[in-house]
Amino acid sequence: MIDFLAAAASAEAPPAWIQFLPLVGMGLIFWFLIIRPQMRRQKEHATKIAAIKRGDQVITAGGLLGKVVKVDETYAEIELAQGVRVKAVKSAIGDIVPPAGSAAND
Numbered sequence: 643m644i645d646f647l648a649a650a651a652s653a654e655a656p657p658a659w660i661q662f663l664p665l666v667g668m669g670l671i672f673w674f675l676i677i678r679p680q681m682r683r684q685k686e687h688a689t690k691i692a693a694i695k696r697g698d699q700v701i702t703a704g705g706l707l708g709k710v711v712k713v714d715e716t717y718a719e720i721e722l723a724q725g726v727r728v729k730a731v732k733s734a735i736g737d738i739v740p741p742a743g744s745a746a747n748d
Contacts (some may be wrong), residue, residue: 691732694718699739702730707739 651695686718698710700720708720718735721727 656731656745690738691735694732694738699741701736703734705734705736 649667659682694713695708696710699707700710700718701707702720706720706722706728708722708728710718711721712719713732717729718732719727719729
C-alpha cells in the first residue's frame with residue numbers, strides 16, 4: 643500500500659499551460675464566431691452611413707422610412723411625408739433602401 647501511495651505522489655502533474663489550453667480554445671472560438679463578424683458588420687454599416695447622400699431612401703433604427711433631404715457631418719434631415727421633416731443623427735439610420743428596379747416576381 644505504501645508503494646502505491648509513493649508511486650502516485652511521484653507521478654508528474656501535466657504542465658500548467660495544458661490546463662489553460664481549453665480556455666484559449668474557447669477564447670479563439672468566441673473571437674472568430676462572435677466578435678469578428680460583429681466588427682465586420684459595424685464597419686460595413688459605418689461605410690454605408692458615411693456614403694449617404696441627398697435623395698437616398700433610408701430606414702431609421704426606429705423603422706421609419708423616408709427620403710434624405712439634407713446631410714451634414716453628424717445629422718441627416720429626412721422627409722417622412724410631404725411637409726414632414728425630421729432631423730436624425732446619422733448613426734440612427736439603420737439602412738439605405740436600394741433604388742426600386744424591376745420587381746423580383748416578374
